[in-house]
Amino acid sequence: MSLRTRLALPVACYVVLLVSALQTLVVPVVADIQRHLGVSASSASWVVTANLLAAAVFTPMLGRLGDLYGRRPVMLGVLAVVLLGSVLAATTSSLPLLLAGRVAQAASFGLFPLAIGMLREELPAPRLTGAMAVVSGMLSVGAGFGLVVTGLLMRHGGDYHQLFWLSTALTAIGLAGVWLLPRRAGAATGRLDWTGAVLLGLGLVLLILPLEEGNGWGWGSPRVIGSLVAAVVVLAAFVLFERRVTHPLVSPRMLRHRPIVVANAAGLFLGFAMFAVFLATSALVQTPPAVAGYGFGASVLAASLVYLLPGTAGGVITAPLGGRLVARFGAKATLVIAAVLAGLGFTMLALLHSATWEVIVGALAVNSAVTFGYAALPALLIANVEPAETGIANSVNSIARSVGMSLGTAFVVTMVTRNPIPGPVPLPREAQFVTVFAVGAVLAAIAAVVVAWALPKPRPVAFTVEEVETDEVLGAAGLDVPAVPAHR
Structure with a gap:
């Protein structure tokens, strides 16, 4: 095995860590960006929303470009765009230019499917499953890393521009690593939609x-x-x-087949839940209790490390547990369990949010539910589509999850900016956070009922934990998942 091939796994781990770190770096500092730029809360929230919306479009496009022209050149192009976006965000105090930088950074979402596709080309089959599991785990590690770094850099009221300078340096390192990867020609033909x-x-x-x-x-x-x-x-x-279109970005059949529609609706809810709890929890705990009568007056450091980090770091444990649930009870049952757990977490946050441990446990429950749901979706999809359609089905589901994240962000911003408490600094009322969490609980209950009622009776297919974990990684990346063996 050549040196370049040996670099495939560490480089894949690094770029996937970068993807999730860029996602979470800005979440705790949206309020700081709002104050620094002198814009409304809804305008500042586009720093998150624009990134997620662009990701919904970029991810399937970049995966297709990797098939056509090879993973390495596309990854280099993606990282170059992310680097330019990071420099732009680090050097501007203009909201439109900051949003342009965040849109450019959204290209990083395409690195996950590209990295997994690169591993499938470079590694022998016996090493592939373990390697993909390690790379997938970097999503949780990177999210936690982003929160930790944000908390540390902003612990004394630092300038949020430092976060983008850090992302610039991290992206430059990734660019150098990908440059060392082997060169492979594209394996597909056709054109981009x-x-x-x-x-x-x-x-x-x-x-x-x-x-x-x-x-x-x-x-x-x-x-x-x-x-x-x-x-x-x-x-x-x-x-x-x-x-x-001969090669559509989204197959229309994926929008009509009932099991696929239900799976995409579930992905929409899970994406909504993930960012709704992320942003609402961050805003809730940073609210000063002396003024609002609730909240903790937490610093960015405390919001990042105490309240948000347990939910993201818990993914290292809950992701393998999700695979075991799918292997033991099936994808449909696991998805119902996920919806019920999310409902319990949102309900707890709606009713109990006056103590630190209550907020941490509620947010951890919702984040764990999202992890379980993400483990179930690829197995659900491959049980209901033809083998040749698994890549398209998972790509559509990836879009649904990104749109759900955007909707969750928009809903939280809409609620916390309505009817603020009068004062020099407008603050949301406690009832507005309660409404956010209550709506999350209701949507979770609807999701549980719809999945239990609308999905067909599962096929008698037994998955091993290893197969579930492999399918979860490939499904999350929007790639083709191997067909279930005929003897199953």
């Missing part, structure tokens, strides 16, 4: 924008209603266009 990508991106922006800005624009205003109507028209045009 640029028109579909533009229609999808425009439709999602038109959908999320009025949900973020509804409080300021007025929910019955022509801008809100016009944007929502335009979103329906553009997304309908996207579906019609995809039916006529």
Whole structure:
């Protein structure tokens, strides 16, 4: 095995760690960005939302480009774009330019499927499953790393620009590592669906924008209603266009087949739950109790390390447990368990949030539920689609999860900016956080009922834990999952 091939696993681990670190670096400092730029809370939240929306479009496109032109050159291109975005975000005090930088950083989401695809090309089969499990674990490690670094850099009220300078340095290291990987030609033929990508991106922006800005624009205003109507028209045009394309960004069949629709709705909910609890918890614990009558007045350091880190770090334990649940009880039952656990976590947060341990346990329950759900979705998809369609099905599910994250962000921002407590610094009322958590609990209950009722009776297929963990990694990356052996 050559030196370049030996570098495949450590480089894959590093770039996937970078993906999740870039995701969580800014979550605890949205309020700092708002104060520094002098913008509204809903405008500042686009630092998170723009990144997630762009990721929903970029990820399947970049995976397809990797198939066409080879993983290494596409990964180099992605990292170059992320590097430019990081430098832009680090050097600007303009919200539009900061959002442009965050959109460029969203290209990093494509590194996960590209890294997994690269491992499949470079490593022998006996080493592949273990290697993919290690790389997948870097998602949790990177999320925790991002929170820890944010807390440490901002512990004395530091400048949030430091976070983007750090991401610049981390991206440069990743660029050097990928440069050393072996060169492989692309394995696919065809073309990229640029028109579909533009229609999808425009439709999602038109959908999320009025949900973020509804409080300021007025929910019955022509801008809100016009944007929502335009979103329906553009997304309908996207579906019609995809039916006529040889290599569509999203297969229209994936939007009609009931088990796939249910799995995508579940992915939408799980993405919503993940960022709703992330942002709501961060805002809740940083609220000063002397002014608002609730909250903990936590610093960015405490919000990152005490309240948010346990949920992300717990993924190292809960991810393997999710695989065991799928192997023991099946994908459908595990998804129901995930929805019930999320409901319990949201309910606890709605009713009990006056003590530190209550917030930590509630958020940990929701994050664990998301991890269990993500373990179940790939197994659910491969049981209900043809082997040749698993890559498309998982790619669509990845888009659903990213859209859910955007909707969760928009919902939290809408709620916490409504009817603020009068004062020099507008603060949300406690009831608004309770509403966020209560809606999460209701959606979790609906998800549990829909999954239990709408999904067909599972096929009598027994998965091993190793197979579940492999399918989970490939599914999360939006890649083809091996067919279930015929003797099963």
